[in-house]
Amino acid sequence: MALTGVLRPGHVQLRMLDLEEGVRFYRDVLGLEETGRDAAGRVYLKAWDERDHHSIVLRQADRAGMDFFGFKVASSADLDRFEAELRDDGLKTERIPAGELLETGERLRFELPSGHLIELYAEKTFVGSHFGQKDPKPWTPHQDRGIAPMRFDHALLYGPNVDRVLDIFTRILGFHLAEYVTLPDSDVKGALWLCCSNKAHDIAFVIHPEPGKLHHVSFYMESIDRVFRAADIMAAHDIKVDIGPTRHGITRGGTIYAWDPSGNRFETFSGGNSSYPDLPPIAWTWEGLGEGGGLDVAHRTMHETFLTVVT
Amino acid sequence: MALTGVLRPGHVQLRMLDLEEGVRFYRDVLGLEETGRDAAGRVYLKAWDERDHHSIVLRQADRAGMDFFGFKVASSADLDRFEAELRDDGLKTERIPAGELLETGERLRFELPSGHLIELYAEKTFVGSHFGQKDPKPWTPHQDRGIAPMRFDHALLYGPNVDRVLDIFTRILGFHLAEYVTLPDSDVKGALWLCCSNKAHDIAFVIHPEPGKLHHVSFYMESIDRVFRAADIMAAHDIKVDIGPTRHGITRGGTIYAWDPSGNRFETFSGGNSSYPDLPPIAWTWEGLGEGGGLDVAHRTMHETFLTVVT
Amino acid sequence: MALTGVLRPGHVQLRMLDLEEGVRFYRDVLGLEETGRDAAGRVYLKAWDERDHHSIVLRQADRAGMDFFGFKVASSADLDRFEAELRDDGLKTERIPAGELLETGERLRFELPSGHLIELYAEKTFVGSHFGQKDPKPWTPHQDRGIAPMRFDHALLYGPNVDRVLDIFTRILGFHLAEYVTLPDSDVKGALWLCCSNKAHDIAFVIHPEPGKLHHVSFYMESIDRVFRAADIMAAHDIKVDIGPTRHGITRGGTIYAWDPSGNRFETFSGGNSSYPDLPPIAWTWEGLGEGGGLDVAHRTMHETFLTVVT
Amino acid sequence: MALTGVLRPGHVQLRMLDLEEGVRFYRDVLGLEETGRDAAGRVYLKAWDERDHHSIVLRQADRAGMDFFGFKVASSADLDRFEAELRDDGLKTERIPAGELLETGERLRFELPSGHLIELYAEKTFVGSHFGQKDPKPWTPHQDRGIAPMRFDHALLYGPNVDRVLDIFTRILGFHLAEYVTLPDSDVKGALWLCCSNKAHDIAFVIHPEPGKLHHVSFYMESIDRVFRAADIMAAHDIKVDIGPTRHGITRGGTIYAWDPSGNRFETFSGGNSSYPDLPPIAWTWEGLGEGGGLDVAHRTMHETFLTVVT
Structure with a gap:
């Protein structure tokens, strides 16, 4: 137990x-x-x-x-x-x-x-x-060696059939749904943040026509200060940044999205909500994901790359 | 699961x-x-x-x-x-x-x-x-209202028979032992940090002759910056501080111990290790608790109040 | 003295x-x-x-x-x-x-x-x-009331004749030049960061055809954590953000640019270099201002609004 | 100018x-x-x-x-x-x-x-x-190499005749007095924080019978987070800490006092007030220095070592 x-x-x-x-x-x-x-x-x-x-x-x-x-x-x-x-x-x-x-x-x-x-x-x-x-x-x-995350934290994966994914993770693997996004003018859950612990999330999915795609792998930083330091070190090594530093409304975590040399997106992430299986999931509308700051609290807009660039 | x-x-x-x-x-x-x-x-x-x-x-x-x-x-x-x-x-x-x-x-x-x-x-x-x-x-x-912790996080309790407590929490309640301290020149576990999640701890015990005592209740802060702000607000309200701001070696969390108006100790705590049931617990000797910084990384000494003042 | x-x-x-x-x-x-x-x-x-x-x-x-x-x-x-x-x-x-x-x-x-x-x-x-x-x-x-900067820190002003402005501030008013940007393929100083203290800057100018324009007024925050908190509060009040949170390469300060309800840009700024009159100014090329991260360390690009939106 | x-x-x-x-x-x-x-x-x-x-x-x-x-x-x-x-x-x-x-x-x-x-x-x-x-x-x-302060910031010196020192620094050297402490039941300024810039202080003096003594040399850290990291690194190298991490009421700076291997006290210091010659100095009573948190906001007490241990 x-x-x-x-x-x-x-x-x-x-x-x-x-x-x-x-x-x-x-x-x-x-x-x-x-x-x-x-x-x-x-x-x-x-x-x-x-x-x-x-x-x-x-x-x-x-x-x-x-x-x-x-x-x-x-x-x-x-x-x-x-x-x-x-x-x-x-x-x-x-x-x-x-x-x-x-x-x-x-x-x-x-x-x-x-x-x-x-x-x-x-x-x-x-x-x-x-x-x-x-x-x-x-x-x-x-x-302090490099960006120096504490741990590999989670990944966000893109593919079809996320309703089936939700069912498998919750019913069979015992995860709980921490947050989700519904598609425009719909009750269909198009994005899922799933937990096997009381972290903000352990794996996440976004609906996407092409199967098996990676949106990002995420690394946990100890503080917002360290996320900012990560941006400095990325700059010193000319690592291209996608989004951030900013906060995600979803999970309330500090974040930078950037690309590794092969074009895989990675995240340096800090903080984030705690989650428990008995708490109702937090529901985001499609507008909430974009204009509501679900993706980017500071800018409150949908970044096109979020929906289109995967590996 | x-x-x-x-x-x-x-x-x-x-x-x-x-x-x-x-x-x-x-x-x-x-x-x-x-x-x-x-x-x-x-x-x-x-x-x-x-x-x-x-x-x-x-x-x-x-x-x-x-x-x-x-x-x-x-x-x-x-x-x-x-x-x-x-x-x-x-x-x-x-x-x-x-x-x-x-x-x-x-x-x-x-x-x-x-x-x-x-x-x-x-x-x-x-x-x-x-x-x-x-x-x-x-x-x-x-x-931002007052010290403003995110949550009640855990308590540290003092009493006898902590070996029995360890058994009950791990065997029956499904907790895992994250860290412990052995008594001087002994293998006896005199202090336990126990988890039902992947937090640093959810409840902790220290062996003590008098039963049923409270060492402290702990409140979770978002960052070291917020722990420092807590010290400022304590000072502004003349709240007496016991230990800190410092870091605990045990759990690696930032901390201040202070007293509420009735004399109950409380903690403002940040960060801290993640823990999992499959990872071996971290072992502290009695010297490690004191001189090794288990209690107070900055000062690396046993504070007498830690062992003697409970409510 | x-x-x-x-x-x-x-x-x-x-x-x-x-x-x-x-x-x-x-x-x-x-x-x-x-x-x-x-x-x-x-x-x-x-x-x-x-x-x-x-x-x-x-x-x-x-x-x-x-x-x-x-x-x-x-x-x-x-x-x-x-x-x-x-x-x-x-x-x-x-x-x-x-x-x-x-x-x-x-x-x-x-x-x-x-x-x-x-x-x-x-x-x-x-x-x-x-x-x-x-x-x-x-x-x-x-x-903690609102974004809560410590002080009005500086302004960045846009207008012509910044060479004359540099001369007046340094020769007559006793300022020193902390950092500057030269125009593309030129030695002409097109942007100036000027100090009457050992702050990162007290006033700044960028060359611009239209006289008397305001780029931004800046407010000093105690830490990067507080700059991030400012972004949260801006979001809660639906304040539109221009750039950031990020770091300026120029001054090394943490920053968010955003707009007040009348369309005047303001900045929440933290940290920043110290400067002294005997130290040579830091020189930025036009490419350094953009791709070199002078404006935006995280993204290392020129933001069009930086050059075009003034009040 | x-x-x-x-x-x-x-x-x-x-x-x-x-x-x-x-x-x-x-x-x-x-x-x-x-x-x-x-x-x-x-x-x-x-x-x-x-x-x-x-x-x-x-x-x-x-x-x-x-x-x-x-x-x-x-x-x-x-x-x-x-x-x-x-x-x-x-x-x-x-x-x-x-x-x-x-x-x-x-x-x-x-x-x-x-x-x-x-x-x-x-x-x-x-x-x-x-x-x-x-x-x-x-x-x-x-x-990030070691504790890694940005700069040598100031020193606090102990000796007699601080009234004469105040006069020399302000009248001849052009410093201004940012903060001072009066001796118990007295208007005599027994401790001085003096500035030649708009920093919190550039040099400080405390009255003391023995001439020419050093209380501490201070190094400037970028943030409270970095002061906390300094404590961790001190602990890893078994550097003995005198006071802190805490905040000084005087200057409002974050601080740790510790000792170098020869017994000279040093400080890792962050933040701190800005000061200007036209602003009246902040006045501390002797009680304010101790119980008022002038020395140690978190603990609001006089530490005996502050008054007695110098090199």
């Missing part, structure tokens, strides 16, 4: 048009730590407050985007249970053997009706942080 | 030596909103980002301290299940009828071996925040 | 298309305090950390913009000296009798070759702040 | 009981940059936003403390003028040849009646910052 089943976003595999350029960005500019490379040439990274072996996996590819998004679950029994329930629901599932991702146990993979590959896994090597586990240090220089 | 069973700290009832003086403090200095008074004269308050009817209940008494601490659970079925498991464990439980606390459903109450009354309840009236639930406002003046 | 002659920006008179709407904005949204109204119907306001009677004067008019900008000087002898030097330089000067502006002594007025009316004055009633002058309070609620 | 004569604190020479230990602290923990060493073995350092060759000079000695405090003046003519006026006032002055301090012109030195050696100099090599002077970079990693 309390936190059970799906615990948290655990990893995301991103496609890089130039792998080493991508590594230089995620490691030296964003400030993640490289924790391994595998035989397939993939590069594994983690943020300074993450304690599992990795959260970001980069691979060389000829188009940008996300291969899959993985959640850590509490136990291997959860894998069996979720597998059964997902199959009962008509979804095909696949088991990927332990070790296919470095330091990671067996993964249960399935494809959402939105076209995204989601994985569940119960084991990943605990490597700890530089604070240590016993009488931890009050500070480590890793907190 | 995900967030199930015990969801979050829901309320705490505090004893005031002078009720109206207490109300003036919690409402006008701390900046909570008064949401009701009952026939027994109790005063109910909530913070600006809380959406349930109340989190703090004040009553007139001739000694300070805490009457009980309540957690919101996901459903009334949880109440039945927890009742059975608590009784199986030899704890006496009591049902308090709906309405005994304003706008609150039936409560399941039991006494911990530490001498504290804990309550579980599944229903409390959702009153919402001033942001609203549909196209919420980006800001309300309530965010 | 040390700080002598021209001390600081003291006031600016702004034209409002609807005076009471303007008062509601500057008093209730920006959070200035109304300190008086005169027989001509003008409304006087000050910020919470200002100690002179007023800094902002609003008047009803049929077009927006700035009537005049006034600097406080150290003594009435300074007025005589500056009058002589300005006249020697061929500028016409005018004396405006004490009391024409409320609580303000005699003013020496002259028109810059850029078409702006500048005033110098040695006397304005010291009204103090709400902190008090003896054992001041650590905090007053005025710090 | 505007900023003339004495411009700013320019350097301070500190005595280290173990020079290399001192260098490791000021360079690697505080985060200053080493800019040179001279034939006498002295080590020169500067902060990341300082543009002159150095601000801190360290030398090996058998007792801690400060050798001298130097101010940059606008011109060598100022040196001549101040020399004449100081001599007229009965003070002995001395000229120290250019080059005696690395990259520094001739210095005019005199001893205050408080027993402190003050220097004025007009020339020091401009080395610039890592931002550069033309289209400066938006960020450099030097901003």
